[in-house]
Amino acid sequence: QKEVEQNSGPLSVPEGAIASLNCTYSDRGSQSFFWYRQYSGKSPELIMSIYSNGDKEDGRFTAQLNKASQYVSLLIRDSQPSDSATYLCAVSINFGNEKLTFGTGTRLTIIP
Amino acid sequence: DVKVTQSSRYLVKRTGEKVFLECVQDMDHENMFWYRQDPGLGLRLIYFSYDVKMKEKGDIPEGYSVSREKKERFSLILESASTNQTSMYLCASSSGTATYNSPLHFGNGTRLTVT
Numbered sequence: 001q002k003e004v005e006q007n008s009g010p011l012s013v014p015e016g017a018i019a020s021l022n023c024t025y026s027d028r029g030s031q032s033f034f035w036y037r038q039y040s041g042k043s044p045e046l047i048m049s050i051y052s053n054g055d056k057e058d059g060r061f062t063a064q065l066n067k068a069s070q071y072v073s074l075l076i077r078d079s080q081p082s083d084s085a086t087y088l089c090a091v092s093i094n095f096g097n098e099k100l101t102f103g104t105g106t107r108l109t110i111i112p
Numbered sequence: 113d114v115k116v117t118q119s120s121r122y123l124v125k126r127t128g129e130k131v132f133l134e135c136v137q138d139m140d141h142e143n144m145f146w147y148r149q150d151p152g153l154g155l156r157l158i159y160f161s162y163d164v165k166m167k168e169k170g171d172i173p174e175g176y177s178v179s180r181e182k183k184e185r186f187s188l189i190l191e192s193a194s195t196n197q198t199s200m201y202l203c204a205s206s207s208g209t210a211t212y213n214s215p216l217h218f219g220n221g222t223r224l225t226v227t
């Protein structure tokens with residue numbers, strides 16, 4: 001079983017709709033959870049971090065964490081074509097960023 | 113803005129060659145990391161470093177070594193390049209451990225091809 005699992009997609013969402021990206025992890029001791037966005041041919045960039053159960057909102061992005069069920073999700077409201085990218089879920093067992101384990105990513109396409 | 117600079121964007125090397133990948137960051141970050149990224153396998157941690165002259169093995173250190181003689185520079189060394197080391201290599205840095213909001217800043221990547 002992979003430590004961090006994501007549906008590879010592609011996930012196609014109409015412009016203006018909500019895109020929902022999911023991630024599950026295997027280590028119950030995981031403490032820190034991150035979502036990175038990676039455009040084709042570019043490096044990953046951090047878009048959200050979440051450490052506590054519940055929701056965390058930042059603009060059009062909402063991260064949701066459920067430690068009991070070992071999943072973390074990312075919602076993108078009012079999806080824009082510029083949101084088309086691969087979204088990487090990353091998990092760390094320690095607070096901070098050392099030794100992040102990444103999922104393989106979900107490719108999201110926003111259809112105009 | 114944090115800048116993480118990798119010395120080469122594309123590199124082609126022959127099997128058996130010793131290969132050096134260089135990474136420099138300009139934000140005085142304590143932590144530096146080397147990942148490789150392959151289709152279907154995602155990002156995998158090769159080595160990381162918390163401080164000058166310190167290094168820790170990641171998940172796939174075999175066939176690699178690292179050097180951190182100065183805080184801003186972290187080098188990845190392929191002792192004897194093999195074709196299965198053909199990959200995209202990403203360097204990253206972050207400002208410190210136990211810091212809730214310390215993101216990883218990635219360089220632009222080096223696409224290495226070993227023939």
